[in-house]
Amino acid sequence: MKKWSMYLLWAVMMILFLGCQSSDSTETETVDKDPDQPLEPLAETETVVIAEDGSASGAGFYIAKEKGYFEQYNIEVEFATFGNSDEMLPAVASGEVDVAGGISSASFFNSIAQGIDVRFIADKGHNIDGNSYFTFVVREDLKDEITEYEDVKGKKIAVSTKNGVDDYIFDQMLSHAGVSRDEVEFVLMSDFGNMMSAMGNQQIDLALQIEPLITQGENQDIHQRFGDATDYAPEAQIAMVLGSPHFMTERRDVAVRFMAAYLQAIRDYHEAFVKGSGNEEEIISIMADHTAMKDHELWREVGVTGLNPNGMIFEEDVKNQYEFYKERGAIQGELDFEKMIDMSLVEEAIEVIGEYEE
Structure with a gap:
């Protein structure tokens, strides 16, 4: 009987010993894990x-x-x-x-x-709020005439697509201005570079333009930013x-x-x-x-x-x-x-x- 008791005691001690080893191993892995590389690289490229x-x-x-x-x-x-x-x-x-x-x-x-x-x-x-990369510009010689959004009524406005995000932003601007689509002339002009030329030739009054052409046109006195798209389409x-x-x-x-x-x-x-x-x-x-x-x-x-x-x-x-x-x-x-x-x-x-x- 004593012999079986000794075997049982030995077994319990071994289980406790192995459990402590496992616990120590787990703690070591957690401490050693690189916080700057929490996701391991893929095994193969x-x-x-x-x-x-x-x-x-x-x-x-x-x-x-x-x-x-x-x-x-x-x-x-x-x-x-x-x-x-x-x-x-x-x-x-x-x-x-x-x-x-x-x-x-x-x-x-x-x-x-x-x-x-x-x-x-x-x-x-x-x-970006107040500094949109995709926003309206107004012709340089009209910047003192078209100063408020409602001033776009009766103007020729170039937009690069119909039924695209450009058209959506155009519509948001008009709603903000309280102007209907029938009260402006929508000019479909797919090339943003052509908008710059059309501004220079006074063929259009405003355009929904994109960077870097917005900044380049300002530097060349072709157009100026007209408000900011985040005024009426912030998201x-x-x-x-x-x-x-x-x-x-x-x-x-x-x-x-x-x-x-x-x-x-x-x-x-x-x-x-x-x-x-x-x-x-x-x-x-x-x-x-x-x-x-x-x-x-x-x-x-x-x-x-x-x-x-x-x-x-x-x-x-x-x-x-x-x-x-x-x-x-x-x-x-x-x-x-x-x-x-x-x-x-x-x-x-x-x-x-x-x-x-x-």
Whole structure:
């Protein structure tokens, strides 16, 4: 009997000893974990294909690539270009392209309504309060005549698209002014450069213009900013990051790491251009390398694209734009916004890297 008691005592002691070892091991792993690298790199290098044409709103992609944020997760990125969204969207839906940029328009929403399955996964462009990168300008010789929004009545106003986000912002401005669409002359002018020429030739009075042409036109005394788009469309969602459903599900481990790197990059961008708290020259150099705007000094003058450092988009505004197109008879079909707007990658990435505090 004593012999069995000794065996039992020995067994209990061994269990307690092994339990202490396990507890010690767990504590050691927690203490030693690198707080700056909470997501382990992928075991093998993964390639993510991004459809991007060198637009300034692609800042998050360029900065994450050049600063090694993708590389730290063992991700390589490959940029692909497409002639238009009609070619690009099916490539994203099929998984041929993992990530892309999308700009709101009736045709864009119609493609999704007709079965092109893409998800809106992060912010890729909005206006910064009081310094919009996409806003109205007034002809230089009319700046003292057209000073209030109601003064646009009877004027010729150039807009680059009909039933697109440009048209939506144009409509918001008119509503703010208390002026109907019938009381102005809508001039469809798809090329922003042509708007500059038309201003110089006094063919139009105002235009919904984009940077860097806004600043260049001011410097050349062709036009002046007319108010600011955030006066009447403060949460206009101009561009979104699109994700392939295949990327979001079958390659989830890659997608979360991609988003964490993207958010790190747009935080650097926000720090440089919005907060002015450092690394401005580095970020300008990266932007100049990847976009058509090579002048470093001009980057310091322009109103830059707003990019939410926490990645969230203005969901209600996306829905409002859809309703605007629908009311004008430009939409055929319904959209499932619960499925289409998917912030889950952003939310998972923020759990890892933390929320950005202004």
